[in-house]
Amino acid sequence: MSDTEHLVKHLPNDIGGAGCHEKISITERPLYPWEKRCHALLDVLDYHKIVNTEEKRRGTENLGTEMAGKLTYYEKWIVSASNCLLQKGILTPDQIADKTKEVSERFNIKM
Amino acid sequence: MSNDHTHTHSDHAPILHDEVPCYYEILEISIRELLVEKGLIGPEEIREQIEVLDSRSPALGAKLVARAWVDPEFRKRLLDNGVDAALEMGITSYDDTDFTVLENTDKVHHMIVCTLCSCYPRPILGLPPDWYKSKEYRSRAVREPRAVLAEFGTILPDEIKIVVNDSTANQRYMVLPLRPKGTEHFTEEQLEALVTRDVMIGVKVLHN
């Protein structure tokens, strides 16, 4: 076995029984408004089969181990959705670049 | 570009909102607006779906549980076909998933996890808590369910068999807990009030 093939075969989301011993942090919080909108967006994308739920999951699984470990739950969702929409040719890189710049400026955020 | 979503206020910009959107919120707004501009989704669809999400909460699951406790025929139908039984109570599935109810007995205790992602009966219980989606819960619940239960304050005797249900594809699970003793004269409404989300996930039990 090559020393890297497990990275291909074993996806970073597949963690059942896999060596995590930390205590569970049992806290409650409401979702941020954008997180709920993100959830609703992905539901709507699934209804129209623009990006279905399994595609979105694949997208979160294929972000790579570093992003999988560092991004929060809905951060992964929106990056996954963006990648899926790009891969399917529904959006282009230019459109995302231009729109994120426009939205940032709307909020007076320097990109 | 700032992608530090943990800071909430920019030093150099007038505060237009309580919180400056993080990078990922900018991305969410951008993707949504692009899809609306292309006519692929309607501008009202997101708001309508948020209303659907907001209409789902553990109170719906509690209704199913209480009805199953007082109506043996409904209980059978609920265990046989969760989707149809929920529909009987006016609870629709909005996400095309199946719904299977797991019956706890005095010998068997079920608990639910999704090790691969975060499958959860959202149409019945609403959106899951963070801990359900955490790597700690997802990783440990399958391998050491009794230790995990203990962290929730749930200690079960060895003679109760623990069944962990790993939810990975189309089925969404909910636990039908044991009806506590001394509730024989409770109304259905009073029974509903006893049933919590964590009991229906199977990390807690109702005290007898």
Added chain:
Amino acid sequence: MQIVHHNPARFQVGNMASVAVRYPIGHYRVPMYLRGKQVEIIRILGRYINPEEEAFGRNAGSKIWSYLITIPQMKLWPNYMGDENDRLEIEIFEPWLEHLKISNNE
């Protein structure tokens, strides 16, 4: 019109089966911890689009059987700390299940 069932379920409730040891890439719905294990079919759940294909954009077409299976925790984890009767249940799709080659009286 007579309905012809071209693909009846290959497993019945009570059957024992092995979970295949195989490695799709990109997306899968069978956790590593289950591969190669001997499991018991406890419920036939119905037919669904293969989620491992759905993940690459297939939204319609043929469906495959899905089963609820059970396995003792002791068979999954070395040094399992709970009770010997504890079990795990999980949904699994037919392409991942193999009939046992030899009779097994476990």
